[in-house]
Amino acid sequence: MGWALKENQKFGKGGGNRISKKIIPFLQAYFHAGNVDRSERYDAAGMLNELQKLVDDKELDVETLPKVDTIERWIHKYSNYCKYESANKYLKSS
Numbered sequence: 675m676g677w678a679l680k681e682n683q684k685f686g687k688g689g690g691n692r693i694s695k696k697i698i699p700f701l702q703a704y705f706h707a708g709n710v711d712r713s714e715r716y717d718a719a720g721m722l723n724e725l726q727k728l729v730d731d732k733e734l735d736v737e738t739l740p741k742v743d744t745i746e747r748w749i750h751k752y753s754n755y756c757k758y759e760s761a762n763k764y765l766k767s768s
Contacts, residue, residue, distance in 0.1 A: 694738040
């Protein structure tokens with residue numbers, strides 16, 4: 675204990691799976707639909723249900739579907755990104 679071979683080290687290997695680039699535009703659309711009309715707000719489970727419908731329509735693969743907690747983390751990150759972009763636009767316009 676205390677040392678390990680380089681190939682056995684666990685830190686620095688990156689996270690788990692990433693969200694597929696095919697799924698991100700759908701998540702963004704669901705996110706912004708909630709911004710336009712509050713009655714159409716999606717939580718992570720609702721977004722996953724909508725993605726499941728796309729799988730049923732054969733637009734997406736089952737293997738590419740993220741987990742609910744992955745979608746929750748994406749919503750948090752994307753929300754912060756949108757707030758940051760909005761603040762930058764405001765500061766540049768004034």
